[in-house]
Amino acid sequence: MTRQRSHAASPGGFMAALWASEPSSASARLLAAKLAGFRGNRRQSRTWLATNSVYLKVIGAGFGRTGTTSLKTALGILGFPCYHMREVIKNQDSQNWIDAKLGKPDWDRIFDGYTATVDHPSTDFYKDLMVRYPDAKIILTVRDPEKWYKSASDTIFAIPTPPFYFHLFPFCYLPGISTMIKFDRMLNVVIYAPNATFKGAHKDKEAIKRVFSEHIESVKQHVPPSKLLVFSVSEGWEPLCKFLEVPVPNVPFPRVNDTAEFNHHVQFRVRLIRNVNFVMGSTTIALLAYAGYYVWKQYA
The missing domain is CATH 3.40.50.300 (P-loop containing nucleotide triphosphate hydrolases)
Structure with a gap:
């Protein structure tokens, strides 16, 4: 069901969505009928929606x-x-x-x-x-x-959860x-x-x-x-x-949503986090190696 966050500002739109949405229940029709009675008073309709919609x-x-x-x-x-x-x-x-x-x-x-x-x-x-x-x-x-x-x-x-340095990318x-x-x-x-x-x-x-x-x-x-x-x-x-x-x-x-289905849905997230960890880890090792080589060259 598509959410309509703007309904409270538009009672007419809210009513149309109610009649079109499923289920076509008695409670939904009662709400639409109630709103119809408020058409002449927008402030009243918004107040009622805020507490009942x-x-x-x-x-x-x-x-x-x-x-x-x-x-x-x-x-x-x-x-x-x-x-x-x-x-x-x-x-x-x-x-x-x-x-x-x-x-x-x-x-x-x-x-x-x-x-x-x-x-x-x-x-x-x-x-x-x-x-x-x-x-x-x-x-x-x-x-x-x-x-x-x-x-x-x-x-x-x-x-896996994103590491603390994830936001650096x-x-x-x-x-x-x-x-x-x-x-x-x-x-x-x-x-x-x-x-x-x-x-x-x-x-x-x-x-x-x-x-x-x-x-x-x-x-x-x-x-x-x-x-x-x-x-x-x-x-x-x-x-x-x-x-x-x-x-x-x-x-x-x-x-x-058994175990296999759940893991299928989250595999993109898992791969992304693992790849970021690999890239960050590899980059850190390369930088440390370069820094070590630079220091060695300076004092060799």
Whole structure:
């Protein structure tokens, strides 16, 4: 679903997008009808939009590598456009998430165009999102801790991070590359740092497994049972659709983003960082060799 960040300034455009977007739900039509009543008062329409145009119905509280991409796809099939880690890059939202970690969130800006969110970084803020969207239902995706660690260590934990000298290369300021660098900063600030979700423990197998298990128990304790679905994607459509009160679709439950597929998506990033490390390392060795040769010639 294409995001339309300018809708709040143009109620007519927002209405057209609502009627044209999917799903063509009763709630979307009700919103469009409400806006139609505000046509004669632009200030009133903008005020109403500011507080009602973005509303999450589903909040995912499970860590990445617990089937969150499959769940995102499933929610889309059920009519819930879903935000995911991939949208952070697509929508260039890294700074918005850093701001949220620093206590300055703009949730309606981030989730404009979505009615659901799963995966990091939103799962790291599920408590805050429950306050902002109190009627949303919470889905906690779970997995055996050992299998989760194996999947995470083969994928998200295995991706190299850009070295501190990465910004010295002029091409790093190209739009796509600079977006990646901002994304890496967001990952560290929101997820990997000692004061973030993984508590700096992702390089210690037993410690990160404890973080994973403690997070699951924390969610179960914090979320009222009536609003919580503890869900394994291996369970398929039935418990998910019952929880969301929607019909079971006549299609197989999606199974996407396994280890091989994930690594295929990130191979450009991995090659880029490794090549930069090789070039910088080779350049450093060459300069040191030349400096040594120069000194030797001066004093030989």
